[in-house]
Amino acid sequence: MSRYRLKTIAFAAMHAVMGVLLPTAASAQDYPTKPITLIVPWPAGGSTDISMRAIADSASKVLGQPIVIDNKAGGGGTVGPATMAAAAKPDGYTISQIPITVFRLPLMQEVSWDPAKDFTYIVHLTGYTFGVTTNSESQFKSWKDVVEFAKANPGKVTYATPGAGTSLHIGMEQIAGMAGIKLTQVPFKGGAETNAAVLGQHTMLQADSTGWRPLVDAGKLRLLMVWTGTRSPNYPDVPTLKELGYPMVYDSPFGIAGPKGLDPKIVAKLHDAFKKALDDPAVIATLAKFDMVPNYKNTEDYKKFVVEVTESERKVIDSLGLAKK
Amino acid sequence: MNDQTNVKLRLSNSELWGGVIGLALGGFVIWSGLKLKLGTINDPGSGYVLFYTGILMCVFAGSIIVSAITEGGPTLASRWENVRWSKPLLLIACLVAFSVALEPLGFLLSSIPLMLLLLRLIDPVRWTLAIPVAVLVPMGMWWVLKRLLLIQLPSGLFGIG
Amino acid sequence: MDTLVNVAHGFGVALLPINLLYCFIGVFIGTLVGVLPGIGPISAMSLLLPVTLSGTPESGIIMMAGIYYGSMYGGSTTSILVNIPGEAASVVTCIDGHQMAKQGRAGPALGISAFGSFIAGTFALIALMLVAPKLASVAIAFGPAEYFSLMVLGLVVLTFLTQGSMPKALLMACIGVVLGLIGLDSITAQPRLTFGRMELIDGIGLVPVVMGLFGVAEVLLNTEQAIKRDIINTKITHLLPSKEDLKASAGPVGRGTILGFFLGILPGGGAVVASFASYALEKRLSKTPERFGHGAIEGVAGPESANNAAAGGAFIPLMTLGIPPNVVMALLLGAFVIHGLQPGPLLITQNPGLFWGIVASMYIGNVMLLVLNLPMIGMWVQLLKLPYNILFPLIILFTILGVYCSSNNVFDVYVMIAFGIIGYFMRKLGYEPAPLVLAFVLGPMMENNLRKSLILSQGDLWTFVQRPISAVCLAFAMVLLIAPLLPALRKKRELVALDEGA
Numbered sequence A: 001m002s003r004y005r006l007k008t009i010a011f012a013a014m015h016a017v018m019g020v021l022l023p024t025a026a027s028a029q030d031y032p033t034k035p036i037t038l039i040v041p042w043p044a045g046g047s048t049d050i051s052m053r054a055i056a057d058s059a060s061k062v063l064g065q066p067i068v069i070d071n072k073a074g075g076g077g078t079v080g081p082a083t084m085a086a087a088a089k090p091d092g093y094t095i096s097q098i099p100i101t102v103f104r105l106p107l108m109q110e111v112s113w114d115p116a117k118d119f120t121y122i123v124h125l126t127g128y129t130f131g132v133t134t135n136s137e138s139q140f141k142s143w144k145d146v147v148e149f150a151k152a153n154p155g156k157v158t159y160a161t162p163g164a165g166t167s168l169h170i171g172m173e174q175i176a177g178m179a180g181i182k183l184t185q186v187p188f189k190g191g192a193e194t195n196a197a198v199l200g201q202h203t204m205l206q207a208d209s210t211g212w213r214p215l216v217d218a219g220k221l222r223l224l225m226v227w228t229g230t231r232s233p234n235y236p237d238v239p240t241l242k243e244l245g246y247p248m249v250y251d252s253p254f255g256i257a258g259p260k261g262l263d264p265k266i267v268a269k270l271h272d273a274f275k276k277a278l279d280d281p282a283v284i285a286t287l288a289k290f291d292m293v294p295n296y297k298n299t300e301d302y303k304k305f306v307v308e309v310t311e312s313e314r315k316v317i318d319s320l321g322l323a324k325k
Numbered sequence B: 001m002n003d004q005t006n007v008k009l010r011l012s013n014s015e016l017w018g019g020v021i022g023l024a025l026g027g028f029v030i031w032s033g034l035k036l037k038l039g040t041i042n043d044p045g046s047g048y049v050l051f052y053t054g055i056l057m058c059v060f061a062g063s064i065i066v067s068a069i070t071e072g073g074p075t076l077a078s079r080w081e082n083v084r085w086s087k088p089l090l091l092i093a094c095l096v097a098f099s100v101a102l103e104p105l106g107f108l109l110s111s112i113p114l115m116l117l118l119l120r121l122i123d124p125v126r127w128t129l130a131i132p133v134a135v136l137v138p139m140g141m142w143w144v145l146k147r148l149l150l151i152q153l154p155s156g157l158f159g160i161g
Numbered sequence C: 001m002d003t004l005v006n007v008a009h010g011f012g013v014a015l016l017p018i019n020l021l022y023c024f025i026g027v028f029i030g031t032l033v034g035v036l037p038g039i040g041p042i043s044a045m046s047l048l049l050p051v052t053l054s055g056t057p058e059s060g061i062i063m064m065a066g067i068y069y070g071s072m073y074g075g076s077t078t079s080i081l082v083n084i085p086g087e088a089a090s091v092v093t094c095i096d097g098h099q100m101a102k103q104g105r106a107g108p109a110l111g112i113s114a115f116g117s118f119i120a121g122t123f124a125l126i127a128l129m130l131v132a133p134k135l136a137s138v139a140i141a142f143g144p145a146e147y148f149s150l151m152v153l154g155l156v157v158l159t160f161l162t163q164g165s166m167p168k169a170l171l172m173a174c175i176g177v178v179l180g181l182i183g184l185d186s187i188t189a190q191p192r193l194t195f196g197r198m199e200l201i202d203g204i205g206l207v208p209v210v211m212g213l214f215g216v217a218e219v220l221l222n223t224e225q226a227i228k229r230d231i232i233n234t235k236i237t238h239l240l241p242s243k244e245d246l247k248a249s250a251g252p253v254g255r256g257t258i259l260g261f262f263l264g265i266l267p268g269g270g271a272v273v274a275s276f277a278s279y280a281l282e283k284r285l286s287k288t289p290e291r292f293g294h295g296a297i298e299g300v301a302g303p304e305s306a307n308n309a310a311a312g313g314a315f316i317p318l319m320t321l322g323i324p325p326n327v328v329m330a331l332l333l334g335a336f337v338i339h340g341l342q343p344g345p346l347l348i349t350q351n352p353g354l355f356w357g358i359v360a361s362m363y364i365g366n367v368m369l370l371v372l373n374l375p376m377i378g379m380w381v382q383l384l385k386l387p388y389n390i391l392f393p394l395i396i397l398f399t400i401l402g403v404y405c406s407s408n409n410v411f412d413v414y415v416m417i418a419f420g421i422i423g424y425f426m427r428k429l430g431y432e433p434a435p436l437v438l439a440f441v442l443g444p445m446m447e448n449n450l451r452k453s454l455i456l457s458q459g460d461l462w463t464f465v466q467r468p469i470s471a472v473c474l475a476f477a478m479v480l481l482i483a484p485l486l487p488a489l490r491k492k493r494e495l496v497a498l499d500e501g502a
Helices: A012-021 A024-030 A047-063 A079-087 A101-108 A143-152 A167-179 A191-199 A210-217 A264-279 A281-289 A299-320 B014-035 B048-071 B086-121 B127-148 C002-014 C017-035 C041-052 C057-082 C088-102 C106-141 C144-160 C166-181 C198-202 C206-223 C243-265 C270-285 C298-313 C315-321 C327-338 C352-384 C388-407 C410-428 C433-456 C468-482 C485-501
Strands: A036-040 A067-071 A094-098 A119-126 A130-135 A157-161 A183-187 A205-209 A221-226 A254-259 A294-297
Touching (some): A024 A264, A036 A079, A047 A067, A047 A264, A079 A254, A079 C198, A119 A264, A130 A167, A130 A191, A130 A210, A143 A167, A143 A221, A157 A191, A167 A299, A191 A205, A191 A210, A191 C106, A205 A210, A254 A264, A264 A299, A281 A294, B048 C166, B048 C433, B086 B127, B086 C388, C002 C017, C002 C106, C002 C352, C017 C057, C041 C057, C057 C088, C057 C106, C057 C327, C057 C352, C088 C206, C088 C298, C106 C243, C106 C315, C144 C166, C144 C270, C206 C388, C243 C298, C270 C298, C270 C433, C298 C315
Parallel strands (some): A036 A094, A157 A183, A157 A205
Antiparallel strands (some): A119 A294, A130 A205, A130 A221
């Protein structure tokens, strides 16, 4: 039903029509005069989707117009931003969540967008808590068990990720490289699917953001490690990557952006609204459900951050031998 | 069935044409699949399924062509016998004109003339009924969508709607 | 006994006047958006999600759920009346439902889909109360290999949907798969078959394809006929199903309900596969399969029950595992989370009032829907009395609006018109659109799961046979494929035997 589910480029074309006539200055002044579409490039119901819905709901109160969430999943979270970059008018009525894959995938393969040129970055919002889980009935009691099994059976350990080239994929490959083991990645479309995959033992492991939390709490899944800098207050017994001997922290920070050429006045309005949303206790509470904390960066800092992150990603991708030829 | 309506290897055999179009599409899909890379069976690429679907299309289209040649089929003309073939054609022309006009003129300015044309051209409705229907229905829908459901319809170059 | 206490408690919550009001608003909006093709429950629920925040979690979720199953009721109306399916699950209703309408039996068709929906909805709820936690494992037992085989089974079903030649149907199915694959590859994000057009990056929408192939093509075909001004050839005889209709429908409703409920549990295309599978099953079981496609009431009763039962089944993975099986359920999940609740294995034990309240309210909502919908049948049938020369421009206008509203995208209107024209020529040449639509929906899922299962099995094709559920699906597919050939073979053998005897 995937095609059926995808609400297509909402509002984009309509504004292609509107944009021709209306002078931009006037529309930037009155902005927003109609519902804004926020593309969330993950399936509905995952941690990104729900946290973005909470943030958007709060921001829409500031903006005085509803923000409609459009779930456009696929390609490790790049299908949505790519579609926006290609088809949406820079009028502020189509914006998108920008996962880190938007910067990473262009280093790995031919893509239709250029992260340095095709987006107007608005505000940086937050980051994820990643973790690796396994079914509670599985033979793996700790990460050490996984490494031992994988050493004896190279390539036999399968793990579900929310897409090829996501931080989970890259992170797992880095870990495998350091541990000297070979793992097999199976790319799904997002948290709801990876949960089902590991629950049904179709894959041995799941590497994903905190969408697994209710299942771990219920004892259906076992959390083997988290990828944050320090242990999660909710799971004080679960080791971090560093403690396991992999000197890395992965949190895949993300923000929102519009298509290139967005009016600075509109950017400022959106920035202010989303910044306020990050202070909203309801938003903080929703984020906390997924072990996420606000990580605010203003428009300028976000732009700088994009350049930095692209460079550091390039090093990682090169070292893994995944760079595009 | 006489020779007029059931022909075998003739250019007017409609079944043959259906098969040939299918075969051409199948060929194109195979080519696209190859271009997108098949990958390996361990890790199938983007073109993997396209390639095999294309092959299947050619097989089915081939069997349609074979049965068209061996068993024959109705002629193209016979498919449109005894019907008012000009009416669907007119309707298609109206729809194409509408899709050209929709973006520049906007929803209201393009759909009201479309409704008028459809009401008058195919099976003419009397003017006193056609005009109110053509004007009021699109405007009513436009109002419901815009005011109640907050859905903005295309407004066109003149910003009407 | 525990269950009974819980159910009583649930009705206590659901019968609070405020919750009754929310439930009514929900099913009413649901019926409206269901009837309007294109504007589905998804848009209505996304728009109303903020509204639910003001009330208690119970009332908010009760209203959202009402919109969802209310739209399932309304979905068949346009399929039957004007051959425009509002969504994939009601495509199959068009086949016989619209034929019934043309024969002046729109009333019984609408009536049986309302009754069938009610029975299926009620059954699904009772099953939800009794066995929800136990069935959770069904949803996760399906991995990529199982999904692939289920999709194969679904595609085999399409051979039952056609009256015409088999190669044509299969060719249409292949074209459907290819059309479904247009857009960015869901695994590698490579653009496929987009011809450099930005609008195609996102793929072709289902709504414009379906409305073009069914709605617009049907209008084009109808305008050919000079004599038949009315959409109905004969007089409208009954408004409601007769005793014979009800008798003929009992079996299909029962089978459709069970089939729909179980397939509905599966994340993904459960409801669509269920409605098509139910149609195929009824045609297979029928003593007079030739009536299918020409207004057989079984062909409406079965699939309509199946897709409503599937809507009930879809709650199971959400409520018990926190895994939403479709976008609508995901929106409900969002509503839960925004209210500070986390659906998952602990929901039922931690929040029994909420869970049972929602289930009880759905039961009440079902009754409301039946009461709301039965009187409307008369009104809908009146609509068909409009002369066709006034009706068809309205149909065209509604399809245009429906397509536009489903995506807010002018490009989709072009796609619909193009598919309307293609669909007209297809039908003139004896190619049927239903297999194309089914393959269009199932194809991309089949591709994605095939690739994932091959990665998982490291290229071993035996994986599809070694895994039991997958093997069963494939075995069913084989039986379905071979069974229709057997009578023909037997007949031939009998003929041969007779020849030898003589």
